[in-house]
Amino acid sequence: MAHLSDEQIKKLEATANTIRQDIIAMLLEAKTGHSAGPLGMADVFTVLYHTDAIKHDPKNPDWEERDRIVLSNGHICPVLYVAMARAGYFSVEELKTLRKFGTKLQGHPHRLVLPGLETSSGPLGSGLSQAAGMAYALKADKKKNQVVCLMGDGELDCGQIWEAAMWAGKNKLDNLTAIIDRNNIQIDGFTEEIMPLEPLDEKFHAFGWHVLEINGNDIRAVYDAVFQARAIFEKPVCIIAYTIPGKGVDFMEQDFNWHGKPPNKEEGEKALQELRTLGGKISGE
Amino acid sequence: MINPNLKLNPKLFKEDIEQVPTRFGYGEGLVIAGKENPNVVALCADLTDSTRTSVFKKEFPDRFVEVGIGEQNMASLASGMAAVGKVPFISSYAMFSPGRNWEQIRTTICYNNQNVKIAGAHSGVSVGPDGATHQAIEDMAITRVVPNMIVIAPCDAIEAKKATIAAARHKGPVYIRFTREKTPVMTTEETPFEIGKAEIYREGKDVSIIACGPLLYEALKAAEELAKEGIEAEVINNHTVKPMDKETILQSVKKTGCVVTIEEHQAAGGMGSAVSEILSQNHPAPMEIIGVKDRFGESGEPHQLLEKFGLTAPFIKEAVLKVIKRKIKLKG
Numbered sequence: 001m002a003h004l005s006d007e008q009i010k011k012l013e014a015t016a017n018t019i020r021q022d023i024i025a026m027l028l029e030a031k032t033g034h035s036a037g038p039l040g041m042a043d044v045f046t047v048l049y050h051t052d053a054i055k056h057d058p059k060n061p062d063w064e065e066r067d068r069i070v071l072s073n074g075h076i077c078p079v080l081y082v083a084m085a086r087a088g089y090f091s092v093e094e095l096k097t098l099r100k101f102g103t104k105l106q107g108h109p110h111r112l113v114l115p116g117l118e119t120s121s122g123p124l125g126s127g128l129s130q131a132a133g134m135a136y137a138l139k140a141d142k143k144k145n146q147v148v149c150l151m152g153d154g155e156l157d158c159g160q161i162w163e164a165a166m167w168a169g170k171n172k173l174d175n176l177t178a179i180i181d182r183n184n185i186q187i188d189g190f191t192e193e194i195m196p197l198e199p200l201d202e203k204f205h206a207f208g209w210h211v212l213e214i215n216g217n218d219i220r221a222v223y224d225a226v227f228q229a230r231a232i233f234e235k236p237v238c239i240i241a242y243t244i245p246g247k248g249v250d251f252m253e254q255d256f257n258w259h260g261k262p263p264n265k266e267e268g269e270k271a272l273q274e275l276r277t278l279g280g281k282i283s284g285e
Numbered sequence: 286m287i288n289p290n291l292k293l294n295p296k297l298f299k300e301d302i303e304q305v306p307t308r309f310g311y312g313e314g315l316v317i318a319g320k321e322n323p324n325v326v327a328l329c330a331d332l333t334d335s336t337r338t339s340v341f342k343k344e345f346p347d348r349f350v351e352v353g354i355g356e357q358n359m360a361s362l363a364s365g366m367a368a369v370g371k372v373p374f375i376s377s378y379a380m381f382s383p384g385r386n387w388e389q390i391r392t393t394i395c396y397n398n399q400n401v402k403i404a405g406a407h408s409g410v411s412v413g414p415d416g417a418t419h420q421a422i423e424d425m426a427i428t429r430v431v432p433n434m435i436v437i438a439p440c441d442a443i444e445a446k447k448a449t450i451a452a453a454r455h456k457g458p459v460y461i462r463f464t465r466e467k468t469p470v471m472t473t474e475e476t477p478f479e480i481g482k483a484e485i486y487r488e489g490k491d492v493s494i495i496a497c498g499p500l501l502y503e504a505l506k507a508a509e510e511l512a513k514e515g516i517e518a519e520v521i522n523n524h525t526v527k528p529m530d531k532e533t534i535l536q537s538v539k540k541t542g543c544v545v546t547i548e549e550h551q552a553a554g555g556m557g558s559a560v561s562e563i564l565s566q567n568h569p570a571p572m573e574i575i576g577v578k579d580r581f582g583e584s585g586e587p588h589q590l591l592e593k594f595g596l597t598a599p600f601i602k603e604a605v606l607k608v609i610k611r612k613i614k615l616k617g
């Protein structure tokens with residue numbers, strides 16, 4: 001299995017930090033959009049788009065051999081857009097157009113206007129079915145591509161997720177990996193108050209999945225899990241990634257009120273300052 | 286001339302006319318309905334604040350039910366509650382309810398004729414930056430074709446409140462569509478509202494402009510502009526898309542001889558289509574249907590999108606001139 005050196009990890013952590021700053025900057029510019037989920041998932045997206053964990057080519061988004069990344073929880077697209085821009089799919093400058101009239105960076109991702117997206121999403125609950133469909137058909141054609149589906153934990157309230165989970169288990173889709181952003185928040189509050197999900201690992205086990213539980217803000221753990229998932233035989237793999245919503249910005253962390261709102265000017269500057277100085281650990285520029 | 290009997294907002298064409306989102310009227314109306322009838326309960330699918338169900342939750346915490354992100358479950362839960370005597374209001378964004386859960390609404394609510402009210406917030410392209418996935422522009426088409434269903438598109442927050450209260454009093458399924466953005470408050474508490482009764486907001490003889498929802502304001506503005514050119518448009522608030530007020534519409538079109546409809550919805554299948562079904566079978570007349578023309582929405586500011594999709598006063602004016610020309614040609 002591939003291994004990341006300490007030096008590589010350091011570099012990737014810097015990339016994740018840049019991604020977080022870009023997220024804040026783009027939300028500041030847009031004055032609308034989601035903060036908590038994107039910040040919490042920055043480390044996962046760093047691994048997906050900035051390591052060799054996933055096969056993809058920013059200069060050739062339609063490359064036949066690419067792995068497929070399906071973002072089911074479309075509302076966290078700020079982190080997807082930034083990770084893609086920083087990987088070279090489009091210019092970083094374009095991030096300023098988020099949610100604006102005429103943009104490729106629609107409020108929720110639209111496949112037909114942004115090369116590199118596998119699907120359009122926003123309405124929750126239907127990504128895993130699409131990913132399972134891709135995995136099934138790729139396998140039937142004896143193709144080696146991996147399919148990775150990202151989902152929110154609140155999103156797991158949707159019944160369709162469990163229809164897809166059952167079907168993927170039945171069909172032993174070992175080329176399918178689901179990554180769940182287990183951040184414990186959704187819009188109306190904490191997941192365990194709105195709709196309890198625990199024991200979440202047992203639920204997926206019961207549906208025929210192999211389950212890995214990791215710290216989703218630990219780049220090495222994410223990287224290792226994505227590789228481990230490829231190695232599992234005869235079962236789809238569910239990575240439950242425990243993340244901190246709003247990660248990196250102290251006043252946003254663990255607060256569900258930041259699910260769907262952008263920072264205002266003052267908050268944005270405070271957030272950028274904190275990210276630049278790593279919460280005061282370094283002096284910044 | 287603006288109909289003086291309807292007691293519309295005296296600030297109708299003033300710069301400082303009050304602006305309130307129609308979904309706010311839902312929240313207020315729901316609390317009043319809750320006070321009138323202890324059986325009224327409210328269900329929501331993880332969108333309690335933006336649908337304004339939160340106002341009801343605060344007043345009646347024991348009669349609020351959080352179902353999580355499960356709109357299909359919510360529709361059928363409500364059907365079950367109605368079956369044993371409750372009056373459930375279910376709310377989400379219109380895209381998800383009645384969008385995602387349409388079949389559950391059709392079979393478990395309407396086919397059983399259960400007393401469930403469906404509140405769809407965030408209809409239309411004016412939802413704005415969220416983009417196409419969150420802009421419901423098909424909701425009236427899919428609800429009005431279901432038997433037993435009543436469909437209402439209130440024009441402002443006050444009418445939205447009245448529609449919510451009226452829906453609670455009516456026995457049977459009702460769908461009410463609401464909008465996200467602040468829009469002009471055209472009516473007052475005194476303005477009449479009755480399910481199934483269209484109101485003539487402005488009287489005229491040259492063309493009938495039939496509108497529903499907040500775009501009624503664009504119709505009124507267009508009519509004022511047209512008056513400057515000597516064209517007197519009759520403007521009808523056709524809030525109840527089903528059952529439609531056939532009588533008022535036929536009477537108006539018999540007088541004016543041509544019609545323009547306007548709605549924030551696909552041009553196909555919505556309020557304009559329903560008007561044309563009435564006219565084509567009773568009193569065919571030249572007609573223009575203004576709506577979204579077989580396209581998805583997109584991200585942008587509400588005003589940019591309303592303009593892009595041709596839903597503002599200048600487009601209504603243009604359609605009126607076109608339809609009047611057709612009328613004159615027909616008369617030969």
Ligand SMILES: Cc1ncc(C[n+]2csc(CCOP(=O)(O)OP(=O)(O)O)c2C)c(N)n1
Nearest residue numbers: 037122123124152153154155185186187331
């Ligand atoms: C079918 C559907 N219902 C409702 C919504 C509105 N909505 C958007 S995000 C969200 C909460 C999702 O929770 P989670 O997946 O945990 O995301 P997080 O808040 O952690 O970013 C809801 C209810 C939606 N997008 N789709």
Ligand SMILES: [Mg+2]
Nearest residue numbers: 153154183185
């Ligand atoms: Mg969550």
